[in-house]
Each structure stands twice: as structure tokens, then as C-alpha cells.
Amino acid sequence: MRKVFLTIVFLAVSFSCFSQITTTKVxxxxxxxxxxxxxxxxxxxxxxxxxxxGQELYLKGMSDGMRKYGYRNFVIDHxxxxxxxxxxxxxxxxxxxxxxNELAGKYFKVLDAIKPPIxxxxxxxxxxxxxxxxxxxxxTESSDIIYYQYDSESDxxxxxxxxxxxxxxxxxxxxxxxxxxxxxxxxSALEPITDMxxxxxxxxxxAGSKWKCVDLTVEERFYDLALILENDKGEQVPIGIDYxxxxxxxxxxxxxxxxxxxxxxxxxxxxxxxxxxxxxTKEMCELSWGxxxxxxxxxxxxxxxxxxxxSDNYLYFDNGILTAMQ
Numbered sequence: 001m002r003k004v005f006l007t008i009v010f011l012a013v014s015f016s017c018f019s020q021i022t023t024t025k026v027x028x029x030x031x032x033x034x035x036x037x038x039x040x041x042x043x044x045x046x047x048x049x050x051x052x053x054g055q056e057l058y059l060k061g062m063s064d065g066m067r068k069y070g071y072r073n074f075v076i077d078h079x080x081x082x083x084x085x086x087x088x089x090x091x092x093x094x095x096x097x098x099x100x101n102e103l104a105g106k107y108f109k110v111l112d113a114i115k116p117p118i119x120x121x122x123x124x125x126x127x128x129x130x131x132x133x134x135x136x137x138x139x140t141e142s143s144d145i146i147y148y149q150y151d152s153e154s155d156x157x158x159x160x161x162x163x164x165x166x167x168x169x170x171x172x173x174x175x176x177x178x179x180x181x182x183x184x185x186x187x188s189a190l191e192p193i194t195d196m197x198x199x200x201x202x203x204x205x206x207a208g209s210k211w212k213c214v215d216l217t218v219e220e221r222f223y224d225l226a227l228i229l230e231n232d233k234g235e236q237v238p239i240g241i242d243y244x245x246x247x248x249x250x251x252x253x254x255x256x257x258x259x260x261x262x263x264x265x266x267x268x269x270x271x272x273x274x275x276x277x278x279x280x281t282k283e284m285c286e287l288s289w290g291x292x293x294x295x296x297x298x299x300x301x302x303x304x305x306x307x308x309x310x311s312d313n314y315l316y317f318d319n320g321i322l323t324a325m326q
Contacts, residue, residue: 070094178253183207
């Protein structure tokens with residue numbers, strides 16, 4: 001009986017030990033920092049904000065309709081809890097922001113990239129969230145020390161600066177490059193594309209025509225970095241540097257020549273015009289129409305069929321070859 005009792009006690013103790021709930025500490029995620037030096041191939045660096053240190057920044061202008069709002073996120077003291085206080089806004093104020101006319105076109109040297117501590121107050125956490133940094137800047141002309149509140153996510157679309165080193169690198173890369181256009185107006189679908197020097201419409205803005213990059217500049221319509229392309233008639237058009245890499249509008253000349261050799265001259269002309277025909281490969285169709293919004297696949301008895309869905313059209317492929325259109 002005693003043996004049975006001891007066995008029961010042992011099992012009870014064992015069960016109690018194995019059933020206890022414990023909390024295990026997990027080490028916080030460590031952020032990997034890229035310590036490679038700034039290589040001038042990117043203008044916006046996301047979370048690699050420390051690579052801006054030592055670089056010179058140029059503050060771009062704004063389109064006419066935006067100038068009245070001034071520049072946001074330039075402050076005198078980055079440690080203040082209420083950054084938007086007008087007394088803390090540098091060159092206040094257009095509205096509640098820095099004056100456009102006093103900052104546009106200025107140069108700044110980046111002295112430091114500061115990660116602010118996240119405060120305990122809940123209402124301030126979003127202001128000092130994980131994506132927020134401060135660039136400590138020195139304005140070249142006045143030597144003023146100020147801070148720019150930088151967001152590694154939203155500034156991807158609103159970063160107001162051009163890194164001087166990036167601009168110089170892109171100018172070195174782009175000037176002299178030749179391009180083949182698709183004849184599509186990348187500036188406005190509602191207006192003819194015009195010669196930027198004369199304002200006259202360009203009559204022969206046709207698919208397959210060759211243009212050469214003769215300059216790199218900040219164009220004054222949207223204040224984006226743009227290539228200046230020139231044709232054999234001396235007419236010039238700007239194209240944003242991002243658009244210059246968009247095959248919906250333009251191809252680099254050497255790349256276009258490779259495609260023409262690969263697909264044949266007739267197919268290449270169709271691709272440049274945005275046309276497709278039965279017998280084309282998926283690669284040809286994607287170059288012509290772009291990436292579909294959806295692809296539906298079916299495999300029956302070893303035969304793979306695909307339906308490519310566009311906004312108002314469909315393409316049908318059997319084993320990678322276009323067999324029908326709708």
C-alpha cells in the first residue's frame with residue numbers, strides 16, 4: 001500500500017512540474033546596419049539614413065500650386081516635444097511651414113543622422129516612431145544648423161532633396177545614352193508633346209524613333225530629376241529619370257537592338273506600337289502590353305494554358321504561345 005501511495009505522490013509531483021506555465025525571454029530583433037559607404041546610385045536611402053552623413057543635399061523647388069504651403073519638417077530644435085510650434089520652425093512661415101522662397105534651391109551638408117528616443121506618451125509615439133530620424137544639416141550659405149525630420153517610409157515619395165553625389169553620378173551615366181521611344185506621351189495623354197525650347201508640338205514623335213540624352217536637370221513642371229532627350233532635328237523633351245527606365249514608354253537603344261534581333265523586325269515594330277498577334281511568345285506580349293493584372297493557369301494532360309487578364313482585354317496562351325485574344 002505504501003508503495004502505491006508513493007507512486008501516486010511521485011506522479012502527482014511530476015505532473016505538477018510538467019504542467020507549470022513559464023515565460024521565456026526572447027531577445028529583441030537586432031537591426032542589421034549596412035556599413036558600406038554611400039555609392040551615389042540612390043537618392044533616397046530608406047533606413048540606411050546614416051549613409052547621408054557627409055553628403056551635400058540640394059533642396060528642390062516645388063510646382064506653383066504647392067509653393068504657398070512651404071517646406072515641411074525643417075526645425076531648429078529636434079528635441080522639442082512639439083516640433084510644429086512656429087517658434088521652432090526654421091524660416092517660419094508659409095502657413096505653418098518653412099518659407100518656400102527662403103529655402104528653395106539651397107544646399108545643405110549632412111552632419112549627422114539621429115534616431116530620436118521614443119517617448120512614453122502614447123500621443124507622441126507616432127511622431128517619434130520607428131521610421132523617424134533627424135538629419136542634422138548645415139545650410140551652406142548661412143552656416144545655420146537645423147534639423148530635417150526624415151521618415152524612412154513616407155519620404156520615399158516626398159523626399160525634397162537631391163543628393164549632389166547622386167546627381168553627378170547619374171549625369172555621368174546618362175549623358176550620351178541613346179533611347180528608342182514608343183511614341184507615347186509620358187507627360188500628358190491629353191496634350192501633344194512639345195519641344196521644350198520652342199513650345200512647338202513635335203510632329204514626328206513616333207514609335208521607333210531614336211533620341212539621345214544630352215543633359216540631366218531638374219525640370220520646372222514637377223521639379224523631378226529628368227533626362228533631356230534630343231532627336232536628329234534638334235528637338236528636345238524632358239523625361240523623368242524613373243520614366244526613362246519604364247519600358248511602357250522607352251527602351252535603351254542597345255536593349256532595343258537586342259530585342260529586335262531576338263524577335264525579328266516585324267514583331268519588334270508591333271511591340272513598339274503596343275500591338276500583339278497570334279503566335280507571339282509571352283515575353284513579346286508582356287513587352288507590348290505590360291504586366292497583366294492577373295494570370296489564370298490550367299494544366300490538362302501536360303498542356304499548360306494561361307489566361308492573362310488586363311483591364312478590358314484577355315490573352316490566351318498554350319504552352320507559352322499566344323493562341324487567342326479577347
